[in-house]
């Protein structure tokens with residue numbers, strides 16, 4: 001299976017407020033490594049990765065202490081107020097490094113350490129010649145309800161057309177940078193790369209991935225992560 005080469009952007013400049021931990025969640029240690037190191041490992045072992053740009057917070061005090069910060073393929077750039085700002089800063093830094101507008105760039109959350117290699121390769125293979133790009137996603141499994149302001153059910157949503165967006169999200173660097181920049185200038189609410197591309201008029205391709213590719217967001221997700229890695233659960 002011939003796979004395209006790609007640049008990787010990892011937004012890691014968040015504060016992890018929902019995790020309510022002593023440090024940003026991407027720096028929580030699980031076993032012997034931080035969540036961010038576990039995530040980066042999934043890509044640094046891939047033969048097609050050309051370089052990695054990690055967006056870290058302006059006053060980040062943890063990144064420089066990680067050995068992965070010295071990896072020859074890895075560089076850091078200052079993130080922004082929102083995830084989209086962090087991603088845009090990383091894209092601009094990749095262009096300054098010599099990345100070309102037609103190059104593939106994958107954007108993957110620092111907080112998603114359980115990505116499987118075959119899901120990554122499925123995304124790369126499926127979209128290798130796609131004119132737009134797309135994202136890993138999982139179809140909704142549960143019955144979905146719409147809620148009113150009082151917490152009452154308004155209606156049941158047709159889940160047959162509902163998918164949960166995951167990462168990596170894979171787009172051509174130039175198109176993504178332009179879409180993100182324009183959307184941010186327009187003040188559009190952008191929570192993932194696909195929503196910027198959709199706002200720009202593109203129709204990204206959904207590629208089914210594993211539901212185990214979770215985003216570590218709340219304290220209970222740490223137990224899920226430790227179970228997935230077969231690490232005895234120790235309260236932090």
Ligand SMILES: Nc1ccn([C@@H]2O[C@H](COP(=O)(O)OP(=O)(O)OP(=O)(O)O)[C@@H](O)[C@H]2O)c(=O)n1
Pocket residue numbers: 010011012013014015016017018019026055079080081082083084086087109110111215216217
């Ligand atoms: N200004 C921001 C905000 C978020 N992120 C990154 O985007 C990813 C997904 O965001 P989320 O899970 O929401 O992380 P946080 O914003 O840190 O979490 P919270 O909303 O609970 O504060 C994370 O890897 C986070 O570090 C980022 O790079 N820059």
Ligand SMILES: C[C@](O)(CO)[C@H](O)COP(=O)(O)O
Pocket residue numbers: 083109164165166167191192193215
């Ligand atoms: C990009 C993302 O992982 C897609 O599900 C998600 O939107 C990022 O988390 P956030 O809480 O929206 O920043």
